[in-house]
Amino acid sequence: MKVIVAVKRVVDYNVKIRVKPDHTGVETTNVKMSMNPFDEIAVEEAIRLQESGKVEEVIAVSCGISQCQETIRTALAMGADRGILVECDVELQPLAVAKLLKAIVQNENPEIVIVGKQAIDDDSNQTGQMLAALLGWSQGTFASQIVLGEDSAKVTREVDGGLETVNLNIPAVFTTDLRLNEPRYASLPNIMKAKKKPIDILTPEQLGVDITPRLTTLRVNEPPVRQAGVMVESVTELVDKLKNEAKVI
Amino acid sequence: MSILVLAEHDNSELKPATLNTVSAAKELGDVTILVAGSLCGEVGEAAARVEGVEKVLVADAEFYAHALAENVSALMVSLGDKYTHMLAPAMTSGKNIMPRVAALLDVAQISDITAINDSATFERSIYAGNAIATVRSDDHIKIITVRTTAFEPSKAEGGGAAIEVISAIDDVGLSSFVGQELTKSERPELTSAPIIISGGRGMQSGENFPMLEEIADKLGAAVGASRAAVDAGFVPNDYQVGQTGKVVAPDLYIAIGISGAIQHLAGMKDSKVIVAINKDEEAPIFQVADYGLVDDLFNAVPELSAELEKSQ
Numbered sequence: 001m002k003v004i005v006a007v008k009r010v011v012d013y014n015v016k017i018r019v020k021p022d023h024t025g026v027e028t029t030n031v032k033m034s035m036n037p038f039d040e041i042a043v044e045e046a047i048r049l050q051e052s053g054k055v056e057e058v059i060a061v062s063c064g065i066s067q068c069q070e071t072i073r074t075a076l077a078m079g080a081d082r083g084i085l086v087e088c089d090v091e092l093q094p095l096a097v098a099k100l101l102k103a104i105v106q107n108e109n110p111e112i113v114i115v116g117k118q119a120i121d122d123d124s125n126q127t128g129q130m131l132a133a134l135l136g137w138s139q140g141t142f143a144s145q146i147v148l149g150e151d152s153a154k155v156t157r158e159v160d161g162g163l164e165t166v167n168l169n170i171p172a173v174f175t176t177d178l179r180l181n182e183p184r185y186a187s188l189p190n191i192m193k194a195k196k197k198p199i200d201i202l203t204p205e206q207l208g209v210d211i212t213p214r215l216t217t218l219r220v221n222e223p224p225v226r227q228a229g230v231m232v233e234s235v236t237e238l239v240d241k242l243k244n245e246a247k248v249i
Numbered sequence: 250m251s252i253l254v255l256a257e258h259d260n261s262e263l264k265p266a267t268l269n270t271v272s273a274a275k276e277l278g279d280v281t282i283l284v285a286g287s288l289c290g291e292v293g294e295a296a297a298r299v300e301g302v303e304k305v306l307v308a309d310a311e312f313y314a315h316a317l318a319e320n321v322s323a324l325m326v327s328l329g330d331k332y333t334h335m336l337a338p339a340m341t342s343g344k345n346i347m348p349r350v351a352a353l354l355d356v357a358q359i360s361d362i363t364a365i366n367d368s369a370t371f372e373r374s375i376y377a378g379n380a381i382a383t384v385r386s387d388d389h390i391k392i393i394t395v396r397t398t399a400f401e402p403s404k405a406e407g408g409g410a411a412i413e414v415i416s417a418i419d420d421v422g423l424s425s426f427v428g429q430e431l432t433k434s435e436r437p438e439l440t441s442a443p444i445i446i447s448g449g450r451g452m453q454s455g456e457n458f459p460m461l462e463e464i465a466d467k468l469g470a471a472v473g474a475s476r477a478a479v480d481a482g483f484v485p486n487d488y489q490v491g492q493t494g495k496v497v498a499p500d501l502y503i504a505i506g507i508s509g510a511i512q513h514l515a516g517m518k519d520s521k522v523i524v525a526i527n528k529d530e531e532a533p534i535f536q537v538a539d540y541g542l543v544d545d546l547f548n549a550v551p552e553l554s555a556e557l558e559k560s561q
Contacts, residue, residue, distance in 0.1 A: 016511070017376045026380055038493075094348070095357050120512075122375050123492065124360045129318065129348035138423035139318055141345045144486065154427060158486045159341040160440070160495070162431040166317065168424045178479070178493060179486055214357035218383045223374065226518055229539035235552040238524065238542055239560060246522045246539065248444070248501040249468060249557075 001055045001148075002110040003046045005080065006101055007039040007062050009071040010121040023219040026121075035071045038116025040078075040183040041176040045146060046114050047079035048181065054148050057081050059108060063092055063100050069199055076194035077186035083199035088211065094122075096204075096211035098130035103207035105135060110171070112153075117142050117175040128175035138168035142177040250278025250368055253306075253328065255321070255337040255346065256296055260286045260314060263295040265441040266338035268402035271299055273395045274336050275403065276365045279303045282410070283328070285321050287314035297412050300404040310417035315426035316342050322349035323421050329354050329390060333368070339394035339496075340440065347394050356388035361496075363399035377492040377515035397440065398498035398519055432487055434471075436462075439490070442471035444501045447490055447517070448483070449475040451506020451527065451546055455483035460550045461505060467557045473497065475513045491516035506546045509534030526550070 011017055012032040020027050035043075049055040060075035062068040063086040072083035086100045105113060118125035132139035140146065140155030144163065147154040148170075156165045158177045186194070204211045232238045242249045252274040257264040267282070274280045281304040282296040293307040306328070312320050325335060325346070335350060337343030339361040351358040363381070364372035370385045371393070439445060446461050446468070458472065465472045473495070474488040490497055492512040502520035507513060509525070509532055517523070518537050525538035528545045535541040542549060 011376070013512070017379050019380050026376060093357060095352060095355075098352055118493070120377065120492065123373075123377065124358070125344050126348035126351070126358050126360060129345065130352035130358075132318075133322065133349040133352035136423075139345070139349065141318070142341060157341075159429070160438075160487060162429065162485065162487050164315070164429040165427040166315075166424050167427050169422075177486065178476070214388055215359065215384045215386050218370065218385055220375070221381045221383075223378055223381050226523075226537045228536050229523075229541065231535070231541045231543065233542075235542065235544075235549055235556050238540055239553070239556045241540055242501070242522070242524070243560070246501070248522050 001112065002057045002059070002108065003049060003055050003112045003114060004059050004061055004105060004108060004110045005039070005042045005046045005075065006113070006115040006127070007043065007060055007071050007075050008036040008116070008119045009033050009062065009064060009068045010036045010119055013037055013120055019220055019222050023221060025217065025220050033067070035074050036116050036119045038118060038176050041178070041180050042114040042116050043075045043078050043080060044181045044183040045176060049148060050079070059084060059110070061086070061101065061104055063097050065089055072199055073194050074186065076197045077191040078184060079190070082197055085199055085201045086204060086207065087201050088204050090211065091213050092211060093213050093215060094124050094126035095130055095214060096209070097127050098134055099209045100204060100207060100211065101131050102134045103209050112171065113173045115173070115175050117177055128173050132173040135171070138172045140166060140168050140172060141175045143174050144177050144179045146174055146180070250333045251331065252278050252280050252334045252336060253332040254280060254282045255325065255335065255343060256282050256284045256292065257338050257340055257342055258284060258286060258289065258292040260289045261291055263292050265402060266340050266397045268299060268405060269397035269400045270336050270338045270395045271302060271403040272400040273362070273365060275301050277334050277368055281306060283308070283325070285313040285316070285324055287311050293412050295405070297410040298406050298408050300407040302408045302410040305410050305412045306415050307412060308415050308417050312420040313417065316346065317424050317426065318346045318349050319421045319423040321346050322353060324418055325350045326353045327418050332390060334391045334393060336393045336395055338397050343394045347392055351392035354390055354392065356390055356392055357386055358392045358394070359384060359386055360394050361396045362393055363396050377512050378518065379511065396496055398496055432485060436465055437469065437471045439471045439473055439495050439497055443499055444468045444470035445473050445497055445499045446470050446503040446505065447473035447475065447507060448478055448505045449507030450477040450481060452478060452483055458484055460554070464550070464554050464557065467554070475507045475510070504534050505550060507534055508532045509537065
């Protein structure tokens with residue numbers, strides 16, 4: 001079996017983001033960038049499937065600017081075998097990324113695609129579901145456990161009330177939730193080895209995919225700031241305030 | 250404008266998140282609710298009683314029982330040409346189904362909207378709520394998930410919509426339901442509870458969560474947790490409040506031993522009143538709290554419980 005994992009380069013989760021003064025977006029120049037945390041979980045899962053002998057090859061794919069190669073290198077250092085970058089400079093929205101991934105799936109013929117459930121920049125939570133739809137595949141979203149069989153997979157999903165298990169035909173798209181696994185750190189020797197692993201570079205034109213954005217961002221604003229309240233000295237004072245001032249209990 | 254709202258339900262009960270989504274839909278036009286389920290007649294009737302709903306469509310088939318995305322999205326696509334907008338609550342079910350509908354219709358999805366400016370322009374939070382984007386969609390049909398806390402619920406009673414039974418389309422046969430393990434609780438659901446008490450890493454162990462449950466039961470509250478508490482294995486993931494968990498906005502949110510990481514604040518900062526109890530006076534949670542108490546939670550929580558007992 002072959003697995004494709006998609007990895008996105010995003011502003012590092014520790015960075016306190018700033019809205020650009022002209023309200024066109026969020027400042028990303030001179031800001032630390034990293035692999036989307038849910039995508040790290042996706043890479044880890046793919047590598048574990050390979051280590052368990054169920055998967056022969058893991059391909060890491062990223063779509064975006066040239067620097068996304070660094071994100072692919074991170075996946076290669078974790079253990080992916082090779083990378084594909086679909087390089088372009090324009091804004092890529094989830095539907096466009098799903099179409100690019102579909103084109104790559106048709107070239108590479110994997111049985112499984114694993115992606116993060118959401119990217120921590122646009123918080124869309126769409127790409128995996130859209131890819132499954134475009135391919136006509138089953139989807140196992142928000143996965144906390146994946147048990148791979150010959151031609152089907154049992155996926156345990158994080159749902160609002162608890163956990164749900166579904167049986168999916170393979171080929172399938174999985175999207176990862178937090179408890180699926182704990183991603184490994186790449187060791188230094190593996191980071192060195194990753195530098196020699198191949199990364200193919202393609203363009204949306206070569207793949208014949210229209211990536212025109214469908215949504216126009218009119219402006220980006222800071223959220224309203226919540227005013228800090230008062231500090232209380234004791235539990236008694238707290239309960240009194242909740243009762244008589246805020247009137248919420 | 251004609252709007253289709255996908256009902257959130259468990260085949261016997263219409264979930265409150267649907268009511269908030271109906272309110273968003275009413276801002277856009279005439280509202281039809283779609284109930285896709287199995288033996289879900291009662292849900293259809295409940296949907297017809299929601300105030301301001303014109304019509305209810307009920308599609309009843311065994312393979313709709315568990316809202317499998319592959320089947321429900323195919324059904325919604327078959328209805329696509331009749332509607333200008335399709336909305337679902339931004340809960341795990343809507344998040345699972347709606348992007349599939351959007352891709353099948355070759356349109357964008359607008360995720361987790363918090364405001365409607367006009368029929369094509371919406372506000373949504375990005376970067377864990379640290380920025381608000383205003384986006385316009387020019388697609389012929391708008392596929393939308395709705396942040397339920399951003400819209401007041403419509404009244405569950407008072408409406409008199411016509412119910413139309415529609416035929417199911419075939420089981421697409423890609424997936425099947427195996428089982429579920431739902432957290433059993435007598436307490437209200439997190440996303441609709443009027444009061445929430447949440448614990449963070451400061452709770453030290455899952456064994457200490459009953460302290461919070463005791464208070465929750467006195468207040469009629471739900472119990473939540475920060476991602477740190479979930480990651481540490483104290484409580485299951487469905488307790489998680491934050492960017493990657495549930496977004497809540499109760500009348501009262503009590504944060505116990507929660508430092509206030511950005512991604513947690515993203516899930517609760519729209520609560521009406523926020524209380525924080527933390528022994529670290531520098532904790533960022535105090536910057537958003539209406540009432541802060543610097544104290545060891547292992548002193549303060551039992552005291553709070555006793556105080557509430559006294560005043561009842």
